Amino acid sequence: MAVVMDDIESTTPSNSKATPPSETDDGLLSSDAVRSILPTLVEELNDGIAIAQRTMANTPLLYVNKSFERLTGYTRHEVIGKDCRYLQGSERDQPEIARIRAAIEAGEAMDATLRNYRKDGSAFWNSLSVRPARVGDKLLYVGILRDVSEIRQAHVALDRAATLDETTGCLNRQSFILAAETRLAKHAAAVLVLKLDAIGFHDLNTGHGFEVGDALLAETGRRLRDVGAALVARMGGNEFALAFELLDEASAAAIVTLVSATLAADFVVAGANVSLRFAIGYAIGQPTTSTISIIRNAGTALWAAKSDPLAGPRRFRDADYEEARRRVRMTRELKVAVPTTNSCIISSLRSTCRPVTGSVPKR
Template sequence: MKDFKGQPTTPNSASGDHSTIGAYELGADAELHPILPGVIEALSDGIAIARIVGTSGPLLYVNSAFERLTGYERDEVIGKDCRYLQGNERDQAEVVRIREAIKCAEPVDVTLRNYRRDGSLFWNALSLRPISVGGELFYFGILRDVSAIRETEIALERAANVDQSTGCLNRQSFMIAAEDLVARQVGPVLILKLDAIGFHDINAGYGFDVGDALLFEIGRRLRTTGAALVARMGANEFALMFEGADETSGSVLIERVVTSLSLDFIVPGASVPLRFAIGYAVGEPGTSAVSLVRSAGAALQAAKLDPLSGPRRFRETDAEEARRRVRMTHELKAALDNDEIVYHFQPQIDLTTGRCVGAEALVRWNHPLFGSQLPGRFIHAAEQTGMILNLGERGLAAVAAFARCVNAGRDRQLRFSINTSATEFLHRDMAEVVDRILGESSADPRWFTLELTESMLLNDTPGVLDAFRRLRRLGVGLSVDDFGTGYSSLRLLETFPMTEIKIDRSFVGELPSSESKMVIVRAVIDLGRALGLTVVAEGIETEAQRALLAEMGCPIGQGYLFGRPCDGESFVKNLGSQ
């Protein structure tokens, strides 16, 4: 009887429940003995046989395919334990499985990282089978290079679990990993969510390539904070999970995150300072990850409303507010479907002649339970949920149709003002929307003025400024609402193609008794006249206020003195009585 090298060997009897190997005991199949060495040498898979001695397994035999696969010559490895193939990665979980299997003389199949003689990595699909011969334990190993398959699997796994723009986990993988970590925790955990404020301005002003570079850098910085998990949850929103975060350490962790994001972001083509809204929640063992993420999200939404207040820890009122927004979204959608959103009209009067020259269209919600609701009760929720886009478009169409009916046959046609939201300009092509709606209603664009807040005019991104200019080319007017109460700047009137400024009621109300208010109002009227802008004074309630404004040269006034906001039918009836 010969071994795999063709050398004589002494037959041994098999013992135990394990298989015997031909080189040691062929039994009834002795006629195969002459061809077995050639067959094994011809195999494309690497073959190795080792004798188990204590905790070591020196190799007795390797075939040619083993040499080709590993780069080691046969005489270099015989007598050595094949653990050398593991390089410095002997802490792989698969190595532990191999060690346990050998200890119990059991078969094992693993795929692990191995290293060739030249140091290059390959993925080894290794099958080990125990063989007992003459009371000694041997292992027969089959090695197969599955690097291409494993690398494809890794790439697919990464694509399924990792956000490609940032290298962070994606939402789904974060939730799965967070649930697993929370289930294993014996102490509190902290989940933090953050949002880059005004990130859409970055994409609009610098381009999406700079935006993507910023997202990557945000993710990189967050991964240096020591968080157990970091994920991009969508758009410019990220989530982090910290383990073992009690009251004291939680504050330290939050400060670490804030510090990591505090420096300007240097990316190709730009140096950008970013501000972040942060919300977080701390949960004790037994709290679900889904609940914590939801709570951190509610705190984040609250932090967005007051971004200067800093990171916000979850409060129960945040959850109540989140539920209210959900209800409001549902109710607003139903309100639009049921035509519950209507407009009331407050006349605007020529202060010299007393003639009505136009009206401001003011949105109202005819709630089936609570009656007529002012915009302060629902506009903010509509902006937060995106319903403002539907509400604004439907409202503009309704006002356009009303204006066409009112102006039909009039010698002096009325001009209608309608309030617009920054969200409408930032999230769609407002000029295209207005042009389409006015075209569908056959309404003259010169009949309409869009009222904009001063804070909105601070957003002088190229897209918004272009929309303003296109609206002016259509003939639609642009008005600065509540002028003087926000971030008033002469630069706004210089930069934007405005046609009108509205003096806020807070200045008008104290006109007869406040010298300073009179100086300010007179200055605004003179400024408007010098720039060729129409000036409208809001909140006129007394004849004394009207007289003062007319004396100062203010051309148009609006307020309870001339009429309260009323529905369209009443407005038309009042026009007829003039």
Template sequence: MLPVMEEIRNLMPADFIKRVPSIAGDGLADTDSIRSILPTLVEELSDGIAIGQRSGANSPLLYVNKSFERLTGYARHEVIGKDCRYLQGNERDQPEIARIRAAIEAAEPVDATLRNYRKDGSEFWNSLSLRPAWVGDALLYVAILRDVSSIRQTHIALDRVANLDGLTGCLNRQSFLLTADERFATQAEALLLVVKLDVIDFHDLNTGYGFEVGDALLCETGRRLRDLGAALVARMGANEFALAFQLPDEQSADAIVSMVTALLAADFVVAGANVSLRFAIGYAIGKPVGGTLSLIRNAGTALWAAKSDPLGGPRRFRDSDDEQARRRLRMTRELKSAVANNEFVYHFQPQVDLVTGEWLGAEALIRWNHPLFGSQLPGRFIETAERSGLLLELTERSLTTVTTFARRINAHRHKPLRFSVNVSAGEFLRHDMAELLDRILRQTGADPAWLTLEITESMFLSDTPGVIDAFERLRRIGVGLSVDDFGTGYSNLRSLERFPVTEIKIDRTFVSELATAPSKRVIVRAIIELGRALGLTVVAEGVETEAQRAMLSEMGCPVGQGYLFGVPTDEESFAASLERQATGGTDAAAPAPGIVDAKT
């Protein structure tokens, strides 16, 4: 070791050595003193240090310090003379390795992160910094090693939140859309098959077997679909999946669709149930000219047509689909009448401090009081309202209603409640949302700080500069911005960097399994820590049990929303419940029978 350390001392920059004697007379250490302590300093560093010499295609190790021994589990005498590639085990095809090899050949510095293995076989992620040093004619490499496994695992967990569906492990909706565009949009001559499928009567399965069995069926569906060899597999919604295949020719599409159908036809055997599922399947074939979104949308249109005829088998997209057109026209006519007759109301669900139980705000959830079918959830009409252009008028009326109610509720409160409202991408792309809200707030006299807009998933697919500008103007007004359903694929980490958001909401699918799924706890904790680090409010949705509340509180989540604290109720019922809560009463109403998700 000593000859090597002597060479290290000789590597000190000449200009530094020249400067040291000039200040030694002032009581500072001289050059020789500094040289004498170098071996001890290097030996006791907390980072692993290794020195190797390039020798042909190999780089045998000449020296390692104590931290290297602790990090790798190998004693010094076991590694001297070996090439350090032994730490990679059988994983010598990692992309970073080629970059490291090229840098060594060129005698250049390089930084990389590798998956390595200790002597006992355990895995760790190694942040490696290599620096070349010529000693005479010999090229040495000084390597600094650091265990970054915990950081890497956090990144992996957050990446899963951003790109994968937490339940099935498939891509989430947004990742599917973005990845399909990245992979295929530039291949003008590529021929694609996009298949969309939906579990028929899945709500009845959840009701009959319970959510645990329902989730297990979705997981098994995702597993089977991933076995098909598709280029992309995603869970697009509650019980909807999508696949993308690159075809050699159009004739091969029928064989692939038949293979999908056959794979899903076998019974699903999960804990507590043996279930035969029925699927509606729609598909589209074409070239990704101008992007893949239109092809994906066409497959969705075919899926809707397949749902109307469950026994008709897989449905290929047709340019003219009369049934779909009639359905949209009928819904559009009914919505126009509903807007004119003011048939829409809001129900409010409290958001509470998870430690004190104090009501901090509420989410405003729109309902359509249909004259024939009764109260309709937004999943039944919002898409049609947006396509028909009615959503803009509906949104203006709705925001006026919510801000007026907020002023009424907060008129005599020392600590005002904040009310959140869901908005869609179309409202930002076709309307000056900042101008609209500024006008409504002045008309109603409501404080902008009382209002938060919950941003829907399609918003984060837009790179339109006007959208980001609208967000920034809303923040200047004082209106909050919340990322809804964070972790399900309707949002990603990049959105937190690009948009000036103030809040993130943890999706109920993560909260529901906190007590039983360790992976969900890891993800939820990561989201909470991320929110805290970015200075964002974190709201957990779907809190239904005291155990969930306690776990979230212990993790540091400040705010919760769910049936444990109250179901969505109309204005008068909400105001009465708030009054009882403020005077020390409790109002955590139980969910009504059959309610699964109050938002859709």
């Protein structure tokens, strides 16, 4: 492989003995002439280029270009002959690394994005394309490296915005439902879904200001993330939800007590000392229970708890569901009844308040 390096170096611009380019009969440069400028082009590419040869145990580097040096902080004299896995630092268990190794052993092309480390220890996301290339009877591998850290960070930010609530850092409502359906459906034992709502939060927002309200929500989310739930979400407004994978149904009571105790201490935020009370409703489901049903039942129990906040956390009962259906039915009937009543009143007024006709008697 020293011959390969000699060939590359002998065709760089510093070589004063380079032969002039030859032309074909139609005036076009010959392929040999084009090939002679390739080392110069490779050397000046913006992407890092590394050429390595597969040996029995390693894949030592034979060549790196200037961009590789700029990207990694290592000079070519420091890396030639070394296996390029030194860029992985202590993170050699990344799934992409196994894919790269398998492709090299099979002599196949592959593309991957993995975390690498520069000489100064700083991390960067490396988009790596590996392509096999034969030189005589030797099989080489050409690696093209590109720093995609900014793109990766942008994707992470977009994913975060799509799945997390900006104020609290908890999952948003839709992400909670999707994650619960995926994760809880695989749990073999009982699951617990707990919903809670800060009582009188609107008055706190009005009295202390929205910056204090947001700080209270953020601190609530932080406390809830510390109770060991599988999932924590802000469902909207001042309502939160938690999902737990239970060892057995009997452990639910202790978890509900822990959540209540976690929220009991005063909140000191933005220069204000605030005491918050929470209504809590929860539901327990078995592996055969629909996840959506458990979430809905926890919400029904929360509504019942809000009607009597001094009674403490409320577990869902079938009677709560029937009461919720009764309220919906009464609301619908009232909406139908009110317009009808108004029409009757208007008709009655029209019939009794007839306009005065004829002449007014003279006094």
